[in-house]
Amino acid sequence: MSGEPKIGIVAIQGDYEAHAKVLERLGVAHTYVRLPDDLAGLSGVILPGGESTTHLKVMREEGLFDALKQFAKNGGAFFGTCAGAILLAREVHGPAQDSLALLDIAILRNGYGRQLASDVHMSATKLRKEPLEMVFIRAPIIESIGKGVEVLAEDAGHPVLVQQGRILASTFHPELTTDTAVHEYFLRQLNGKATVNP
Numbered sequence: 001m002s003g004e005p006k007i008g009i010v011a012i013q014g015d016y017e018a019h020a021k022v023l024e025r026l027g028v029a030h031t032y033v034r035l036p037d038d039l040a041g042l043s044g045v046i047l048p049g050g051e052s053t054t055h056l057k058v059m060r061e062e063g064l065f066d067a068l069k070q071f072a073k074n075g076g077a078f079f080g081t082c083a084g085a086i087l088l089a090r091e092v093h094g095p096a097q098d099s100l101a102l103l104d105i106a107i108l109r110n111g112y113g114r115q116l117a118s119d120v121h122m123s124a125t126k127l128r129k130e131p132l133e134m135v136f137i138r139a140p141i142i143e144s145i146g147k148g149v150e151v152l153a154e155d156a157g158h159p160v161l162v163q164q165g166r167i168l169a170s171t172f173h174p175e176l177t178t179d180t181a182v183h184e185y186f187l188r189q190l191n192g193k194a195t196v197n198p
Contacts, residue, residue, distance in 0.1 A: 004029065005029070005043035005044060005190045005191070006029040006030065006031065006041060006043055007023055007028060007029070007042065007043065007044050007045070007046060007187075008030070008031055008032070008033040008038060008039060008042040008044070008046070009023075009030060009032055009033060009045070010032075010045060010059075010064070010068075010084075011032035011033060012034065012050070012054065012055050012059065013050040013051060013054050013055060014051070014055070014083060015081075015176070016032065016046075018173075018175040019046050019048055019081075019175045019183075021175075022174075026180055026183060026187065028187060033045060033064070034064070035062055036064055039067055042071075044166075045071065045076060045077070045078050046079045046081070046084070046186075047079070047081070047083070047085075047087050047088065048082075048084055048175070049081050049082035049083045050082075050083045051083060052087055052092075052097065055083060056098060065100070069100055072100070075166070076166070077167070077168075077189060077190050078102060078168065079169070079186040080103075080168070080169040081169075081170050081171075081173055082139060082170070085105075085107060085140060087099055087100055088101075088167060089101070089103055089105050089106065089169075090102075090103060090104050093107075095109065103149065103167045103169055104148055104149050104164055105142050105143075105159075105162060106142070106143045106144045106145075107140050107141065107142050108140055108141040108143050118138055119136050120133060121155050122134070123155045123160070125153035126153065127161075127181050127185050132153065132181060132182070133177045133179055134155060134170075134172040135172055135173040135174075136155075136160075136172050136173075137173060137176075139160075142158055142159045142171060145159060148165070149162050149164045150162065150163050155172075160172055168182075168189065170182060
């Protein structure tokens with residue numbers, strides 16, 4: 001990758017090590033983020049899955065919540081998966097909770113009977129012609145999107161991969177497959193080279 005981006009992975013809880021393994025396979029420099037100072041020198045940040053309320057609690061305790069919002073204001077990019085998508089959403093309910101509010105979507109956090117099942121699907125995306133393997137684990141549901149949000153993939157009638165500027169979010173777990181397409185797209189986005197199939 002040109003420009004040699006360095007990616008931070010918020011390592012509070014959840015599947016952050018799986019994201020690190022994907023970046024290692026791609027030869028991309030990365031570090032774990034637990035404190036505000038860990039954001040120095042980063043091009044982008046990955047917010048992994050896990051339990052969004054636990055993430056929020058620790059982020060606030062460590063001063064990372066406000067530091068991440070400032071990182072976004074300074075032009076930093078974000079990629080959130082599952083709980084990470086919840087943390088990025090403008091509006092969270094089912095039940096309601098606070099968030100970074102960086103992505104203009106409304107998301108249902110705990111729909112259970114109404115949410116996507118824990119399952120593996122093959123679905124089309126705008127990233128390429130071939131379908132993408134998507135691992136859903138008690139996935140949240142994106143219920144609505146703002147005008148500036150592009151839907152890059154849908155599954156079961158709901159958006160599951162969306163982008164707004166330098167913010168990318170998926171309700172599934174691309175880090176739990178051998179397919180690196182979504183991470184590669186995020187990295188291309190950092191270099192201004194992210195394109196989608198028409």
